[in-house]
Amino acid sequence: MRRTFLATIAAATLSTAALAQQGHSHGDQGPHGGKMQDVVGVHAELLTAERTLTVHLYDEAGKPVPSTGYTASALVGSGQARQVVQLAPGAENTMTGTAASPVARGTSVTLQIKNPTGRSGQARF
Structure with a gap:
């Protein structure tokens, strides 16, 4: 029983550490209706339209934080x-980019951002 309890605590600790490194879900939609994620000290809102990706x-x-x-x-x-x-x-x-092909709804997007001080992080949408 004690081993099971310790294993549960260890798993929870590792999960929390992994989430801290990846950023956590903001839980809200942004002002433009996109999903929000915390990354590198800012909230990033991702929007996709056809081939265009926009991050606020x-x-x-x-x-707003100047890009x-x-x-x-x-x-x-x-x-x-x-x-x-x-x-x-x-x-x-805003930050924008154009994909080679249209981005379908539900497509996995991993965003990598580097801030002006050189610190970088990523978030999954």
Whole structure:
């Protein structure tokens, strides 16, 4: 019984550590209706439309964070087909990129962001 309890505690600790490294789900939709994830100290809202990927950046209070100085890429995958999309800073708090093929609804997207200080992180959508 004691071993089972210790194993459960160890599993919970490892799961929590893994979530902390990957970012955790914000649990809300962003102002533009996209999913939100915490990554590198900002809230990132991902939107896809046909081949265009757009990421909006916000602070803890929900205010836009200028995208200047940020770099980002997205690994877009569905089955065996995977593509990397580079995102460039755009107007205000947005970063955009264009995929080679349309991004289907429900496609897995892993976003990698590097902030202006050089710290990087990733989030899965």
